[in-house]
Amino acid sequence: MRRRIPAKYIPLAATALVLVALYTAGCLSYPNFASPRVAVDLLGDNAFLGVAAIGATFVILSGGIDLSVGSVVAFTSILIASLVGEHGVHPLPAIAIALAVGAALGSAMGCLIHFYRLPPFLVTLAGMFFARGMGFVVREQSLGIKHAFYVEDIIQNLAIPVSRQVSIPFTAVCFVVVFVAGLYVAHYTRFGRTVYAIGGDEQSARLMGLPIGRTKILIYTCAGLFSALAGVVRTFYMQSGDPASCVGLELDAIAAVVIGGTLLSGRVGFVAGTGMGVLILGLIQTIINFQGNLNTWWTKIVVGLLVLVFILLQNVVAAASGRSGKGG
Amino acid sequence: MPMEEAGQSVLLEMRGIGKRFPGVQALDAVDFTVRRGQVHALIGENGAGKSTLIKTLTGAYRRDTGTIHLDGRPIDPRTPKDAETLGISTVYQEVNLIPHLSVAENICLGRQPTRFGAIRWRAIARRAVEALARLELELDVSRQLSSCSIAIQQMVAIARALDISAKLLILDEPTSSLDEKEVAELFSVVRRLRDQGLGIVFITHFLDQVYDVSDRVTVLRDGRLVGEYETAGLPRVELVSRMIGKEITQVEAARPDRLPGAAGGAREAFAEVRGLGRKGSIAPIDMTFTPGEAVGLAGLLGSGRTETARLLFGIDRAETGEVRVGGRKVALTSPRRAIRLGFGFTPEDRRVEGIIPNLSVRENIVLALQAGRGIWRPLSRKRQAEIAQQFIRALGIKTPSAEQVAANLSGGNQQKVLLARWLATQPKLLILDEPTRGIDVGAKAEIENLVGRLCAEGMAILFISSELEEVVRTCQRVVVLRDRAKVDELVGPRIDEQAIMHTIAGHDHAA
C-alpha cells in the first residue's frame, strides 16, 4: 500500500521540520548549542508560555480566541506572591486559590460568550483588561516569593538531575506533564473531540446532538485554568509575582498555536503542534542570544514572518483538499 | 419490488399536524404515515411545508397541534438529540457532519466507546467498518471526511444514522449534488435498508427519482395535505398537476392574453448561449436572447433554473460551453464582467443575495448604478433621492420614505427595490429569478406589465418562475427544464400551461 501523508498532517510535518532545522542550524553554528543545558533551559524557560499556549489551543480549535492569557498569568502570579508573602498562606493552598480564580474568570467569559452570543474577541478583551487591573489591585509592585516550599522544594528537591552540572527544573516537568495531559484530552476524551467538532462546523455539531453549550463554557473555563496554571509555573520560574509582566503573552501563545499548525478559524489543529511551536519560539530566542550581535527585535520579525508562512501554507493545503471533496 | 402494504406495520403516524409562524400557517392539519419496510416520498413546491413537517419530527420545531406516534407510542421530540434517541435520524442535503474529522469519527461522534473515560480508537474504527458494511460499503475509515465525494459523505451520514439504531431514516433532498451513477448507488443502499425493515422518508423534487425508488408518495401544497398515493399507480402528469395545484383538465385550452413582445421583425440576438453547463448544476444548455423578447425558464423546484441564471451572471463558473454577446465570445467570470456587458440579475434569495438589510431603500436602489460609476463619480444625494423616488413611484414601492431601512420592508416591496436597483442601470439583458414570489396579486400584475413594457422598449429578459400562468402570460419563448437539463423550448403559439406541464412531466413512468 502506498504511504502518503494525509493532507491534514502537512502543516504539522512542516512545523516539525522547522523545529529540527532550527535546532540543527543552531548546533552547527555555535559550539555549545548541542549541550544538555541548552535543551533543558529551552524547556524550562518557555514552560509557562507552553502551558498557556496549550490552553489557548483548545480555545482556538473551537473557533474562538482568548486575549486574556497574559493578564491572567500576571494576575495569578502576583496573587500567589501576595498570599504567600503578605498573608502567610502556604504556597499549596495559594496555588489552589489561584487556579480556582483563573477557572472562575474563564467560566464567566464562557457564559457571556455562550448565553449572550457576545463575540469572544471582545469578551476576552474585557477579561484581559479586568485581570490586568486586578493584578495591580492585589499589589502595585512585584514581590519575591521566599517561602521554603519555593526556595527548597521547587528549585532543588523537585529538579531532576541529569548530570553533575545540569538538572531539569521543575518548570520543565510541569510543561511536559501539561503537554501530555493536553494531548490526552484532545485525542482521548469526548470533550476534546467535541471541541474539534464545534470548531469544524458548529451547526452540524448541534444537529448531531453534541452538547455545544456545556462544551463551550468548559473550553473557556479550561483556558482560564491553564492561564492560571501558567501563572503558577511562572512563579516557579521567576520565584516572584509581577502584575506588570507578560504583556503581550497572548500574542506569543497565538503565534505558537498558529506555527504549530492550528488554523485560527479552528477545526484543524494539533496540541502536539503547539508544543513544537513553543519550542520553535524558544529556539529562535536562544539562537539570537547565542548570536550575540543580533538584537532581540529580530525575534519579533522572524516570528511574524513564520506566522505568515504557516498561514499561507495552511491556506494552500486547505484549497487543495477542498477541491477534492465537496464541490458542485 | 415494493412490499405488500397490509403486511407492514405502521412505524410513524403523524395526525393533524399544524404549525404557525408569524403571519403564515406553515402546516395545516397534515397527516403523514410511514410503514416499516417502505420508502415514502414527500414532495411539494416551495413553501409547501415539507421541511417544516420534517423539522417538527426531528425536534427543530415544536408543532402547535396534532399528534406524533412512533411504533404506537406518542412522542414529542424537542431537540435533535431527542429525535435521535427515539430512533429518528436525518441525513441532510448539506451533509451535516464534521468535514475535517475522519469517517470513523464522524460515525461515532458523541457516542465514542470509552474505557475509564479514554476513547478507544480501535473500537471506533471497528464500529465504523461494521456500520458501513450494513450498507455494503467498504471504505478506509481513517480518511478525512472532506476528502470523500459528497455521495460517499452521505453514505457515511446514513451509516451514522444506522449506528444510532435508527428506525426511521429521513433523507432530505439527498440527491441534489450527486451525478447519475452516485444516485443509483444511493438508491441501491436505500432499497437494501428498506428490505431490512427500516422506514424511509425521501424528500425530493426530482420526479424521476420519486418513481425510481419510492413506494408511496405524499404531496403537500401551501401547508396542506393534497394526498397520499401509491407511486406505481399515479401517472406523472397527475403528480405534476397535484403539486402545482392545477387540474390538468381544468386548464383553459385557450391561451390567456399574452403580452406582446417588441414589435417589428426578426431582430439580431443580443446574446447567444451554446452548451453552457456545470457538473452538478445544469447539463449543457442552449439559449438565445433577443432584444424585446422575454424568455421564460420553467420547471419544478430544483430543475436547475437558478443554477442557469448563476452561470449566466458569472456567479458560478461554467465548465462547458460558450456565450457570445453581440457576436463576440465573452468570459462570464464574475458578476462585474456580466454587468459591464449589460446584464442585470435579481436573485431568488433576496434576503441573502439581494437586499442590503441595514441600508436605506435609496441606497439599495442606487447601489448597482453607483458601482458602475465607480468610487470617484458619486451620485449626489439629491440625484440619488430623485432616482429613488422615481422608482418608488414607478414600481409602487410601499415605504414611508426612501430613507427607510430595507430590512423593514415587506418581502414584496424588497423585491421591488431589487428590481429598481437593476432597472436603474438600464441593462440590456435582465435576469429575473422568481421576481413575483411573495408579492401580492396586485403587485404581481404590475410587475408583469412592467416586463411587457421593458420588452417593448427593447430589453431582453430571462423570466424564471414556478408559476406557469405568469410564464405563459409574459414570455414569447419558454425553455423547459427538468432534473437539471433542458428538455424542450416552446415558442409562440405552442406556449400554454398544459403544454408546459406535459413537457415537465415527460412520459408516463411504466410501473
Add this chain to the structure above:
Amino acid sequence: MPRDRSWHLESDWLSKLVWPVAALVLLLLFNWLFTPGFFQVEVRCAHLRVPLAEALTTRTVVSHLAEHPGEILTDVHLYGTLIDILNHGAKVMLLALGMTLVIATGGVDLSVGAVMAIAGAVAAQLIHAAGVPFPVVIAAALGISLAAGAWNGMLVGLLRIQPIVATLILMVAGRGVAQLIADGQIITFTDERLVYVGNGHLLGLPFPVAIVAVALAATVVLTRKTAVGLFIESVGDNETATRYSGVNARVVKFMAYVFSGLCAGFAGLVAASNIKCADSNHAGLFLELDAILAVVVGGTALTGGRFYLLGSVAGALLIQALTTTMYMRDVSPDIAPVPKALVIVAVCLLQSETFRKKAAALVGRRPA
C-alpha cells in the same frame, strides 16, 4: 405622496450617538460633583494666567493679544483637565477613525499600535539625518504607514486571509521592524517642528486636537462625498449582495486598511512627539484595543455595516475621560483597565439582541 420625513429616520446616527454621549455626560457629572477643579479651563499666553470665564468676559487677554497679534496662532494655550482629555485622547481618536472603516467592512486591524511605533521610529531617525527637509520626514513616516496598511489590505483583500490573523502578523512583526529602524534605541529629538506636532498649540487648542479635527473632516468628506462610504457599509452589511451588484469588494477592503495605516501614522507622530522620543517598545501599546472599543461603543457593529465616525470619536473621548477621571481620583493608572473591562461588557450586553430579549422578558415578568 407621504410627507418626506427623512430627517426623522436620519437620526439613526443620533440614536447611536446617545449611548457614548450619555455615558460621557454621566462621567462629567460625576466629576463636576466630586472632583474639584475638573472643569476649570485657564487661558495662558506670555505671562498671563487667566481662567476662561474671565478671559471671555474681561479684556485682559484680548487686549494683550491685540498688542501681540503674532501670538494668536501658536502661543495662546488653553489648560485644564477638559483640554487634557481632548489632548491625550487624540491618539485613540485618530486610530478610531481608521478602525471604524476597517470594522465597517467586517474586519479588524490589530496592527495600528505597531504601525504607530514604526512611524515614530522613521520620523525620529530622519529628523537627525542631515539635509532631510522637514516635510520629507513627515512624508516618509506617513508613507511607510500607508505601505503597512497596504500590506494588511493585500493580505485580507487579495490573499483572503482572515483579518484578525493578517493584522496579527504585522502587530507582532511590526514592533520588530520599528526597533530595526531605530537600531534598538530610544531615539530622542529636540527639533522644535517635530516637537510641535505633539506639544504645540493652534488657536489655543493643543495641536493634536487640530489634527483630529482635520482628520475627522477629511474622513467625513472622503466617505460621504465619494461612493466609498456607501460601498464600505454595503460590503460590511452583505458582501455577497454587494458583489452581485458590481462593487469590487476587494478594492474597498484594501482601501479601508490603507486608510487605517495612515491614521496610525498620524497617531504615531503625535505619540512620539508627545514624549519627544521614539520608543518602539511602548509606542501605541494596546491602543488598538482602545480604538476597537471606541468604535464599538460608538455604535459600529463588530460584524460590519453602518459606521458612525462621530460615535467612534465620542467613544474615544469616553475612554480617555474614564482614564483621566481615574487619574484625578488618584486611582493608579494600572488599575484603570478594570472599569474599562466593565464598560466593554456593559456595552456588548446592551448591543446584544439576546441579552435585550432576556432582560425584557425578565422585566416583563415583574408584577405590574
